[in-house]
Amino acid sequence: MTVYVTRRARFSAAHRLSHPDFSNEKNLEVFGGCSNPNGHGHNYELEVTVAGEPDPLTGYVIDLKKLKALIEEHILAYVDHKNLNIDVEFLSGINPTAENIAVACWHQLLPHIQGGRLHSVRLRETENNVIEYRGE
Amino acid sequence: MTVYVTRRARFSAAHRLSHPDFSNEKNLEVFGGCSNPNGHGHNYELEVTVAGEPDPLTGYVIDLKKLKALIEEHILAYVDHKNLNIDVEFLSGINPTAENIAVACWHQLLPHIQGGRLHSVRLRETENNVIEYRGE
Amino acid sequence: MTVYVTRRARFSAAHRLSHPDFSNEKNLEVFGGCSNPNGHGHNYELEVTVAGEPDPLTGYVIDLKKLKALIEEHILAYVDHKNLNIDVEFLSGINPTAENIAVACWHQLLPHIQGGRLHSVRLRETENNVIEYRGE
Amino acid sequence: MTVYVTRRARFSAAHRLSHPDFSNEKNLEVFGGCSNPNGHGHNYELEVTVAGEPDPLTGYVIDLKKLKALIEEHILAYVDHKNLNIDVEFLSGINPTAENIAVACWHQLLPHIQGGRLHSVRLRETENNVIEYRGE
Amino acid sequence: MTVYVTRRARFSAAHRLSHPDFSNEKNLEVFGGCSNPNGHGHNYELEVTVAGEPDPLTGYVIDLKKLKALIEEHILAYVDHKNLNIDVEFLSGINPTAENIAVACWHQLLPHIQGGRLHSVRLRETENNVIEYRGE
Amino acid sequence: MTVYVTRRARFSAAHRLSHPDFSNEKNLEVFGGCSNPNGHGHNYELEVTVAGEPDPLTGYVIDLKKLKALIEEHILAYVDHKNLNIDVEFLSGINPTAENIAVACWHQLLPHIQGGRLHSVRLRETENNVIEYRGE
Numbered sequence: 001m002t003v004y005v006t007r008r009a010r011f012s013a014a015h016r017l018s019h020p021d022f023s024n025e026k027n028l029e030v031f032g033g034c035s036n037p038n039g040h041g042h043n044y045e046l047e048v049t050v051a052g053e054p055d056p057l058t059g060y061v062i063d064l065k066k067l068k069a070l071i072e073e074h075i076l077a078y079v080d081h082k083n084l085n086i087d088v089e090f091l092s093g094i095n096p097t098a099e100n101i102a103v104a105c106w107h108q109l110l111p112h113i114q115g116g117r118l119h120s121v122r123l124r125e126t127e128n129n130v131i132e133y134r135g136e
Numbered sequence: 137m138t139v140y141v142t143r144r145a146r147f148s149a150a151h152r153l154s155h156p157d158f159s160n161e162k163n164l165e166v167f168g169g170c171s172n173p174n175g176h177g178h179n180y181e182l183e184v185t186v187a188g189e190p191d192p193l194t195g196y197v198i199d200l201k202k203l204k205a206l207i208e209e210h211i212l213a214y215v216d217h218k219n220l221n222i223d224v225e226f227l228s229g230i231n232p233t234a235e236n237i238a239v240a241c242w243h244q245l246l247p248h249i250q251g252g253r254l255h256s257v258r259l260r261e262t263e264n265n266v267i268e269y270r271g272e
Numbered sequence: 273m274t275v276y277v278t279r280r281a282r283f284s285a286a287h288r289l290s291h292p293d294f295s296n297e298k299n300l301e302v303f304g305g306c307s308n309p310n311g312h313g314h315n316y317e318l319e320v321t322v323a324g325e326p327d328p329l330t331g332y333v334i335d336l337k338k339l340k341a342l343i344e345e346h347i348l349a350y351v352d353h354k355n356l357n358i359d360v361e362f363l364s365g366i367n368p369t370a371e372n373i374a375v376a377c378w379h380q381l382l383p384h385i386q387g388g389r390l391h392s393v394r395l396r397e398t399e400n401n402v403i404e405y406r407g408e
Numbered sequence: 409m410t411v412y413v414t415r416r417a418r419f420s421a422a423h424r425l426s427h428p429d430f431s432n433e434k435n436l437e438v439f440g441g442c443s444n445p446n447g448h449g450h451n452y453e454l455e456v457t458v459a460g461e462p463d464p465l466t467g468y469v470i471d472l473k474k475l476k477a478l479i480e481e482h483i484l485a486y487v488d489h490k491n492l493n494i495d496v497e498f499l500s501g502i503n504p505t506a507e508n509i510a511v512a513c514w515h516q517l518l519p520h521i522q523g524g525r526l527h528s529v530r531l532r533e534t535e536n537n538v539i540e541y542r543g544e
Numbered sequence: 545m546t547v548y549v550t551r552r553a554r555f556s557a558a559h560r561l562s563h564p565d566f567s568n569e570k571n572l573e574v575f576g577g578c579s580n581p582n583g584h585g586h587n588y589e590l591e592v593t594v595a596g597e598p599d600p601l602t603g604y605v606i607d608l609k610k611l612k613a614l615i616e617e618h619i620l621a622y623v624d625h626k627n628l629n630i631d632v633e634f635l636s637g638i639n640p641t642a643e644n645i646a647v648a649c650w651h652q653l654l655p656h657i658q659g660g661r662l663h664s665v666r667l668r669e670t671e672n673n674v675i676e677y678r679g680e
Numbered sequence: 681m682t683v684y685v686t687r688r689a690r691f692s693a694a695h696r697l698s699h700p701d702f703s704n705e706k707n708l709e710v711f712g713g714c715s716n717p718n719g720h721g722h723n724y725e726l727e728v729t730v731a732g733e734p735d736p737l738t739g740y741v742i743d744l745k746k747l748k749a750l751i752e753e754h755i756l757a758y759v760d761h762k763n764l765n766i767d768v769e770f771l772s773g774i775n776p777t778a779e780n781i782a783v784a785c786w787h788q789l790l791p792h793i794q795g796g797r798l799h800s801v802r803l804r805e806t807e808n809n810v811i812e813y814r815g816e
Binding site: 017019030031032094095096097099100102103127128129130131132133134136 | 273274275276277278279280281319326329330331332333336337340
């Protein structure tokens with residue numbers, strides 16, 4: 001029996017999209033306003049889903065308080081109220097598109113999930129744009 | 137051709153998490169504030185998804201008015217404005233974690249779904265915690 | 273590696289559910305208030321998901337600005353502020369249930385998605401009713 | 409002591425904005441897509457606020473179950489799943505802008521509110537457009 | 545110059561509506577399902593608004609981190625994951641209608657607000673029911 | 681008769697809170713993570729309310745399409761996908777707290793509102809923090 005447990009977390013961060021080999025003009029052409037040289041920012045919503053069988057003693061797949069703590073320790077502590085291009089070691093050298101951030105968050109969490117397997121990471125960048133990665 | 141039809145319903149209920157073999161101290165250690173002896177409560181959101189082929193005459197997989205009525209008859213009538221530890225026969229003897237409630241709701245609905253197959257039951261306990269069960 | 277990219281769009285439209293071979297009484301019996309002869313309407317939310325591998329140069333599966341433009345060109349331009357029974361060529365002869373609209377939107381978009389494959393179309397008709405089609 | 413009690417209700421309706429003395433061209437110029445001849449529609453959200461002193465016996469300003477019933481009887485029964493230009497007597501001869509609908513809903517409810525005074529009617533036509541009327 | 549600063553907080557609690565002088569039958573007649581003898585519960589949303597002039601040095605009316613801490617110390621610590629009829633000293637002897645809870649929260653906070661004046665307390669009990677108190 | 685018309689708009693921007701006369705340590709002490717030297721960011725939601733009497737010909741207080749255009753021209757064009765500390769002339773020399781941004785947006789819009797009077801500007805910085813200014 002598999003049950004899917006999702007925890008939502010939020011962080012506020014600045015970023016700028018660009019490619020280091022592109023000129024400023026090329027970056028603006030490819031990334032539009034997202035490549036504003038001084039950056040812009042978002043309230044990101046992160047939804048982490050863990051799949052597994054509920055423990056017969058507790059009825060939990062994974063204690064959501066523990067999943068919350070893991071997200072805070074391994075993701076929020078690095079990215080909340082930060083500049084994703086400059087301040088975040090696990091995004092170093094990565095163009096912080098929502099796709100790339102979601103994949104990086106997956107790899108940040110993967111080694112720490114116990115009592116179930118990491119199933120998906122969803123990143124909502126705006127109310128209209130959402131990215132999901134399932135490790136495949 | 138498979139189309140997925142989802143109906144959202146809501147109910148307000150009290151519950152307390154605990155294991156009958158645990159001491160009060162052990163329960164508070166395992167379940168934290170969720171094991172407050174006098175209970176607490178939630179506005180639960182339940183999303184029921186039925187999968188199937190739209191009927192060529194009606195264009196419906198399942199009439200959403202009928203799915204609404206089935207959720208009301210087989211779930212809401214038992215749990216809305218109730219104490220999940222005491223008042224609900226289909227949760228009798230079950231520690232009412234969101235995982236266990238979602239699985240129990242699946243089994244409440246399964247025999248009554250026609251015109252499609254029950255695909256998933258999602259239970260949102262708070263705006264940050266969501267559980268899904270797909271019957272597998 | 274597969275990443276899922278979702279763009280949400282909105283449109284406001286009128287519709288009436290009915291079957292041309294049914295009498296008015298039969299239509300009201302089958303479709304209830306949704307078959308009000310003078311129609312009713314909704315704020316529809318459409319979520320289009322494209323799956324693919326992020327481009328190593330841009331970090332995009334598909335540029336969300338481009339996906340937004342495709343949805344506007346191939347769907348919103350036809351349905352927003354329209355009557356779905358009368359004004360929309362791609363729904364001609366189709367009973368505009370949410371199921372049928374979602375499937376029709378899938379076929380409107382499918383030929384135009386590049387840089388990834390169309391994965392799903394979700395149509396939220398009210399805050400309680402959602403339809404999803406995945407092309408299978 | 410004044411406490412403000414708000415009940416939210418929802419209805420789905422079609423409408424068309426126009427002025428009977430305007431030509432079709434003039435209507436489209438003034439009202440844009442909202443004047444599409446075959447209509448369009450919305451999921452309207454209506455928030456009704458009643459102000460008053462909580463009854464010392466019940467702790468209620470007005471029983472929200474009763475306020476819900478009044479909204480259903482005097483508003484939803486007329487407008488839900490209807491065409492606001494054709495089907496609704498209390499909107500007869502009125503151009504159904506959100507402003508005019510909100511004012512008309514105020515007058516529908518006013519004679520029936522007891523145990524408090526009607527304070528405001530808010531009508532959300534889309535997630536971006538909201539109208540409020542306070543009877544002044 | 546007056547600026548209004550609002551902080552939202554959330555808590556999950558059980559409650560039962562009743563009057564100690566009413567019989568069980570009378571309580572069920574007056575309060576309906578809200579008087580279920582074993583209680584039910586809600587995810588409450590509390591919005592606290594403070595009005596004042598922004599400090600010229602900081603640009604803050606009140607530091608929202610401080611307002612958050614005051615709400616946690618003087619309200620959430622008492623009510624979150626609690627039974628409002630039994631566990632909460634500041635609601636002792638009070639029928640926990642949303643009206644009465646909102647007024648009690650106002651009085652809990654009032655002595656502690658500095659750098660502005662407490663303007664309103666809004667309590668959302670369900671997505672359809674909201675109460676506001678402004679201290680008048 | 682006064683009717684209140686609200687238009688919601690959104691923008692994504694980076695900012696950093698600080699006072700130029702404060703040391704970095706003092707800024708971090710006063711503004712916490714909001715003073716991260718490389719900035720952070722938000723999805724801001726702006727709600728602009730105009731009050732007035734509906735025009736008897738159109739039923740509009742102010743055409744919401746026009747209000748949308750005014751917000752885009754006088755606010756979004758300056759702040760969306762920008763760094764509020766560096767890129768925005770109308771915030772030059774202003775510490776971009778939500779309070780200060782809301783007041784500045786009020787003054788940006790005030791000269792351009794016709795057909796009603798500007799009633800309030802609300803700025804939602806996160807789902808928990810909201811600022812309102814009413815020009816008084």
